[in-house]
Amino acid sequence: MDCDLCLKAPWIIPVEPRGQVLYDHAVLIRDGRIAALLPQAAAPAAAHTIDLPGHVLLPGLVNAHTHAAMTLFRGLADDLPLAQWLNEHIWPAEGRHVNGDFARDGSALAALEMIRGGTTCFADMYFFADETARVATSAGLRAAIGLVVIDVPTAWARDPEEYLSRGIALCDRWRHDPLITPMLAPHAPYSVSDDTLTQIRVRADELDIALHMHIHETAGEITQSLHSHGVRPLARLDRLGLVHANLMAVHMTQLTTDEIALCAERGVSVVHCPESNLKIAAGICPVTALTRAGVNVALGTDGAASNNDLDMFGEMRTAALIAKGTSGDATAVPAAVALEMATLNGARALGLCDDIGSLVVGKSADLIAVDLGAPSTQPVYDPLSQLIYAASRDQVTHVWVAGRPLLRDRQVLTLDETAIIGRAAAWRDKIRASDHGGLS
Numbered sequence: 288m289d290c291d292l293c294l295k296a297p298w299i300i301p302v303e304p305r306g307q308v309l310y311d312h313a314v315l316i317r318d319g320r321i322a323a324l325l326p327q328a329a330a331p332a333a334a335h336t337i338d339l340p341g342h343v344l345l346p347g348l349v350n351a352h353t354h355a356a357m358t359l360f361r362g363l364a365d366d367l368p369l370a371q372w373l374n375e376h377i378w379p380a381e382g383r384h385v386n387g388d389f390a391r392d393g394s395a396l397a398a399l400e401m402i403r404g405g406t407t408c409f410a411d412m413y414f415f416a417d418e419t420a421r422v423a424t425s426a427g428l429r430a431a432i433g434l435v436v437i438d439v440p441t442a443w444a445r446d447p448e449e450y451l452s453r454g455i456a457l458c459d460r461w462r463h464d465p466l467i468t469p470m471l472a473p474h475a476p477y478s479v480s481d482d483t484l485t486q487i488r489v490r491a492d493e494l495d496i497a498l499h500m501h502i503h504e505t506a507g508e509i510t511q512s513l514h515s516h517g518v519r520p521l522a523r524l525d526r527l528g529l530v531h532a533n534l535m536a537v538h539m540t541q542l543t544t545d546e547i548a549l550c551a552e553r554g555v556s557v558v559h560c561p562e563s564n565l566k567i568a569a570g571i572c573p574v575t576a577l578t579r580a581g582v583n584v585a586l587g588t589d590g591a592a593s594n595n596d597l598d599m600f601g602e603m604r605t606a607a608l609i610a611k612g613t614s615g616d617a618t619a620v621p622a623a624v625a626l627e628m629a630t631l632n633g634a635r636a637l638g639l640c641d642d643i644g645s646l647v648v649g650k651s652a653d654l655i656a657v658d659l660g661a662p663s664t665q666p667v668y669d670p671l672s673q674l675i676y677a678a679s680r681d682q683v684t685h686v687w688v689a690g691r692p693l694l695r696d697r698q699v700l701t702l703d704e705t706a707i708i709g710r711a712a713a714w715r716d717k718i719r720a721s722d723h724g725g726l727s
């Protein structure tokens with residue numbers, strides 16, 4: 288069998304079927320796709336072979352909700368509840384600083400962090416999304432780019448009409464790029480009017496693209512909606528025709544049994560962001576009940592200003608641990624399910640599961656190698672257990688997207704790390720100077 292690249296490892300976790308571990312196998316890659324998974328002894332000679340002793344190979348991680356450029360606000364405002372964090376700190380800082388250069392430099396810092404941490408695909412929601420798409424494609428990352436809509440004027444757009452027209456133009460520019468999936472991204476029920484949501488529904492149907500939205504993040508959001516609209520946010524969105532299989536509902540910490548059933552019936556994907564929710568004390572997404580009802584639950588970090596990292600290993604472990612802690616059931620979200628949430632379920636939420644999310648013949652060769660040789664992941668009884676409960680993102684040594692290497696032996700190949708970190712420090716100086724009236 289002809290192939291361009293052969294990867295050999297003592298453990299391969301394909302994610303499909305759930306929990307499977309292949310021992311001493313090889314992955315063959317041809318034209319950027321997975322051509323075969325077979326025992327090493329049966330692997331044919333390849334033009335290029337990489338032997339990865341002590342490593343586990345698995346699908347690249349899918350971060351199903353982030354705001355990449357917000358890495359430049361990492362640590363700017365901590366230990367605050369959502370409304371105060373947004374209204375008193377983040378939105379004013381965005382008003383002062385966010386422009387195309389900010390989006391480019393922040394997205395580049397995020398891309399660097401994500402590649403190093405084994406993320407190969409991310410769903411983003413931020414202003415100046417062209418910049419994020421350009422950074423992602425030149426870094427070699429896959430991205431679902433959110434076409435933001437919010438009833439607040441910003442440097443990106445004056446009003447909902449302009450958000451929509453700029454978003455549609457962006458969609459036209461990027462929709463045929465093999466690494467980019469455009470999605471419409473209304474910010475949240477409390478920040479987008481009924482009229483705008485109706486237009487969004489119409490446009491999403493016309494363009495045949497999915498929706499990415501923060502929904503039911505805090506109890507305050509529910510109270511405010513009951514006060515202003517007489518119904519809970521999800522019911523309002525349902526009334527407007529937005530609750531369907533193309534909806535990626537982010538956070539969902541406040542859910543009734545009926546709302547969980549509605550999500551299951553309509554095929555909504557939920558994106559659980561456990562660390563952001565814990566830090567903001569927003570609440571906890573009822574993952575076990577959602578999964579039991581048949582809802583697809585993916586994982587996201589949220590932005591680095593509320594998390595404060597883009598570490599999907601941390602997110603997997605936190606998701607597994609809080610599911611157990613909140614349910615009193617140690618069997619809740621076992622390791623295999625946590626990994627599935629961070630890979631295949633993310634791919635499903637983004638409408639990309641025919642192409643990514645698991646190591647299956649014919650899918651794109653988006654995969655990562657993790658070195659389990661560190662003392663903290665020895666000895667290896669079960670590589671899946673080590674990945675979720677013991678490993679850190681620093682153990683990711685290799686990353687490929689569509690067969691292209693982005694990280695080799697911990698060296699990022701597609702980005703200038705020194706320049707990106709230098710620009711982030713320059714933004715820190717600028718932001719700090721403006722926030723302290725010129726004093727630092």
Ligand SMILES: CSC[C@H]1O[C@@H](n2cnc3c(O)ncnc32)[C@H](O)[C@@H]1O
Pocket residue numbers: 354369373377378381412413414435436437474475501504563589590593
């Ligand atoms: C309209 S672009 C995205 C918008 O969302 C803000 N944001 C970041 N994290 C959160 C969150 O957890 N809940 C609500 N809004 C969030 C970000 O600052 C941008 O303004």
Ligand SMILES: [Zn+2]
Pocket residue numbers: 352353354501589590
């Ligand atoms: Zn968010």
